[in-house]
Amino acid sequence: MEFTFFLAGIIALATTLRVITCANPVHALLYLIMSMLALAVDFYALGAAFAATLEVVVYAGAIMVLFLFVVMMLNLNNETVAREKSWMRPQLWTGPSIAAGLLLLAMIWALVTGSPASGRIVGTELSANEVGMALFGPYVVVVELSAFLLLAALAVAAHIGREDRDLAAEGAEHGERVTNHPGDH
């Protein structure tokens, strides 16, 4: 189990590093998907098989595909890649690297010195059944709220996704309308 965890973890780290440094958006997306698959392996190694499935199906499968659609709509080309490269000047990296280093130092310090650091993971499998029992047991209210969350996201996406030509198509559908438009100054 440890071996699987480390191997997949290293893959995840390497691919993620490529995501943030890669110039080509499509390549980056593929690296991201790989990183997620590697994480799914990690989940499995930790005994969370259900979460691993979700990671593959929902995250790598659905969300990343959404990204891919958008990349296709944006009609990216070689020019984009060249511009992307020109944006990644080394001096841009200093500030974030210092901040990341500091934060990393703090986190490692916390992980090493804190008393829970001695905890061990055995990797007992957690069945989907148990997760479902919890989800629809004590967490049922949160599930209901998540439904409203998705509903709201749907409404937002539908509204933001509207095109200017949709307006013309709908015409005078609306109930109330102001006729005179005050100009600025």
Next chain:
Amino acid sequence: MNDTWNQVLGALPTIFVAITILAQFLAVTIKRDPRVTHAVTVVGLNLSLLSLIGLVAFAPIAVGPLFEVDPYALFFWAVVLIAGLAGSTFARPYLAGFEDRRDEFYILLVTSVLGAMALIASRHFAGLFIGLELLSIPLYGMIAYTFRTRAALEAAFKYLILSGAASAFLLFGMALLYAASGQLTYHSLSVAAAAGLGTSSDAWLLMGVGMMLVALMFKLSLVPFHIWTPDVYEGAPAPVGAFLATVSKTAVFAVLLRFFVVSPVTDNTWLIFLIGVIAVVSMLVGNLLALRQDNVKRILGYSSIAHIGYLMTAIVAGAPLSIEAVAIYLATYVGTSLGAFGVVALVSSPFSGKDAAHIDHFRGLYYKRPVLAVSMALMMLSLAGIPLTMGFIGKFFILSVAMASGLWWLAGAIIIGSGIALFYYLRVMAVLFMDRPASARELVADAPGLRYGQFIIWLLAALTVLIGIYPSPLIWLASAAGIVIPA
């Protein structure tokens, strides 16, 4: 069975809000008419408010392991419901000039209110997280609602990215706390900690609390996580600004205070000291940034940084009085901000591109719309904390909490901050009564629903003075708003 019904009773106000959302969707499917959607909103939120009154006798009720409907939650539920009502009423005339669908706005607003309510009552990390996201996700849509103006789009994007990063911080912090303790409810964290996982100053717990704080401080726009505030306030449609400054701030602060009161993992002198430093810096930076600002919405944004800074004093003090002080301060701040943003919204109504937010747009407002101008002047006085306005009462309570706990440096910072703030509040106030330049933006008085908005402004202005001279009812309510600490 009995217990289930009891929990349903406790959740009744949120159930009413949820039903409102469904009714809105239904109304939109049948026929799109902003009048109907708005009416559904008003009725639903009012029903929820009414059910709050009925609940007073039964509180506290625990709704599952995740939520606690105690008097504290009821108080802040009332605050966010009222703020939501006011926000939706300001949106009606504002959106009358918006060349696209207008019904979704009300749906998003009510959903956001539902999130705020969940957040306020949550006593479990899952509730906290979902509440916060349910509050934020509709807000992205509301900020970007008028997405054809570039400012709104830009504001939404800035908020989305930074807020997303903050959410990740929140989650990682929670994960650390969970990893260290195996517990997800606030009050049980320390139980586990005491049972052999080290002390409350254990590095994992401290790191977890710290990362959660980063996220909550971002939502509260405390220095150094304040930097998005003015841009989002400026770019967002004015009614959304009102909502953001009131509902979002109230709910997040309420949950922050609950976390600090209930969970002893926050019992760390060094942590509290750092929060005190952040509070002081926020008071000073917020007020200094507003000093020479010409955009009224940005002024309100910057001043909100300072106001939340004042509020953090109560968390640092942690005195028994602090819950009462926070309740009073937030209620008065919400009333005043609603009024100020409401005036901006009504002056900009109906929507036509950029909002009337430049200080010159308000020149001589007194001669055009005396009621709005006088109300705005009252709001500025209240924000500045001038006696006989409700802002004074709030500030007085915070100050007395600081002094009672011997936090002289915080009290001093509050006084210095208020001194700086006086300058820009009075500047806005003075402009209202100046002579009107010929080039002034003309106001349109015939937007549908404008008089409802004006009515709300009247009400808020009257309340500002009334509570300023007769604060006892508010103080009584606030003193009853106790947090229940589960055994």
Next chain:
Amino acid sequence: MTGLPISYGIGLAALLFLMGFAGLVIRRNTLFILMCLEIMMNAAGLAFIVAGAQWQAADGNVMFILIITVAAAEAAIGLGLLLQLQKRFRTIDIDAASEMHG
């Protein structure tokens, strides 16, 4: 004592988290910024899975499911905004969206 030390798992999540955040700051392309947000959320999810495995309770998995839900919602909205950004500003360079300042 057998098994994987929990700090390794959390450490992996922390590394991913920091990479995501660093990318968020460095990249100018909005698409990459949204991807970095996903990385950060995912890292938090990993942390919960690790913690859940340590306590052998379903809570960590439940939190992970919630995170996925929220991440999906945020990604949808973010991409919608991205398309509007492309339409209104004619670029997906995040620095273009800096008309409000001061």
Next chain:
Amino acid sequence: MSLLVFTLIFPLLGAISLSLFPRMADGTARTIGAASVGLSALSTAFVALFWFWSGGFPYITTLWQWISVGDFQVDFGLYLDGLSITMMGVITGVGFLIHLFAAWYMVHDLEGKPGMARFFAYMNLFIVAMLLLVLGDNLLLLYLGWEGVGLCSYLLIGYYYETPANAWAAFKAFLITRIGDVFLAIGLFLLYAVFGTLNIQAILHLAPQVWSEGDTLADIAALMLLLGACGKSAQLPLQTWLADAMAGPTPVSALIHAATMVTAGVYLIARTYGIFLLAPGIHELVGIIGAVTLLIAGFAALAQTDIKRAIAYSTMSQIGYMFLALGVGAWHAAIFHLMIHAFFKSLLFLTAGSVIIACHHEQNIFKMGGLRKKLPFDYWMFVIGGAALSALPLVTAGFYSKDAIIWLSLANGHAVLWLFSIIGAFITSVYTFRLIFIVFHGEQKTEAHAGRGLAHHVPLAVLAVLSTFIGALIGQPLAGVLPSGVVEGHPWIELFFEVVSSLVALGGLAVAMALYLGKRDFITKSVAKGRGAEAWQFFHNALGFDALYDRVFVKPYLAVTRAHRRDWIEAVVNVIPGLASALNTGLTVGQTGRVRTYTMVMFAGAAVLLALLMFG
């Protein structure tokens, strides 16, 4: 006794509605403005009636608790006793008459220009603040009213703000009374620090237990209160603002600068008399200030050419009498004179306003003259008011109130003060009748149109009646509130001195007749050149206090500021706004609007915060 609240509520509602609808019709504004104070006066009458009927005990209405945090609590409480009833009667009664007159006056003063609603909004707000001042049961409410009346006074003096001189007069009044206010505030803090409460009755109850007579702290507290009172009541050394305050419309002069606000200082000292009793030195000083002010102002009134300024100086002089009375312990007499003075001085001011309107905004008395025939009503009103001011014996109200002060100052053993007051009485008589003779007698120099209408006649007539001995019949329920200060003397001696002061007043009348009735050759010649002209100029400038202050305070201050314009003190002082401004600039640079800056700041902030948390 909840009726008490209505006296406050009606004018408050008036002020609110007038300020919310600045574009309302003038007629509506006048009606609201006057009626609200009328209703307030009516409620006062009922309150007084019930109060007497129920035995006349001090009564506290605690409306609500305003602030209560820990030990510190302030109630919104109204305290009703004989003193506040008297003051309320003056404020709402005389106030109503003045509002009624103003409804006539402002129509002619504004001549169709906008601003009616603004005027009455300020006036109503003033009534509210003044009532709060006299009814508040604690010093915080008193101070609130005190600042409120100051604000309204400022706004009303500068009512015609288009003229820069008026704005300056308002500014001067505000600044000088502010100096007094600062002392008052210090006094209040001191009292709170010592007694731990702001409740007036509690302080008066505790003071003799904490302080022995002549305690240094008691002296300081009393001095601070006295200086506050001096600022508000235009007494030496803070008297210079009152004459300039005449820039406001005449009803304002009548209401604020004669009948009510300027007597707030007298009220304050009377209300806190217990502290002055514990500070005998300062108590003595009150009398001395009053005596000196009454003489200085009297001399100044002799040499004024502006009808309103002349009356203003006489107001200062009369308040000097009240301070004198307070100083010699004649507490009842001081309040009695306060009330009577409100009657006849507002009568004089309103009549002066009527004359000014009749003469088309002419205020110079030497451009008037002979108005007796054109304005018979105004003439008789002015004579009645003037007679009361000069305290002509037996028929006027002023005789009863002022002679009580003069007599009691002697009876209480203050011979020097008595001398001052008797000289003052003589001068009062002279300047009053000088004014009457110059304005109403002699040859006619200008056209005049008499005012018409009930709003013009009724207030003047009522005030005229109150200025005669009828007004002196109004008793004041001050027993038990203030020590009476009456000394049992031999009736014949008292009678003798009353005759003396009556003769002095009549003597003044005779001198005025000799000098101003008829050809006025003697007086014209003697002030034309040489010593006489110098003296006239000296008196005209109110003994040169403005010039003195200019030389002692303003000029050196300006010189110091000029000298220090570029030195290090200035640099240090400039640091604060400079720093704020620089910080503002610096911080604003951070608001680049770029998302990457924002994420970087957030990232760095989180990193530093968490690192501090870990390693701190």
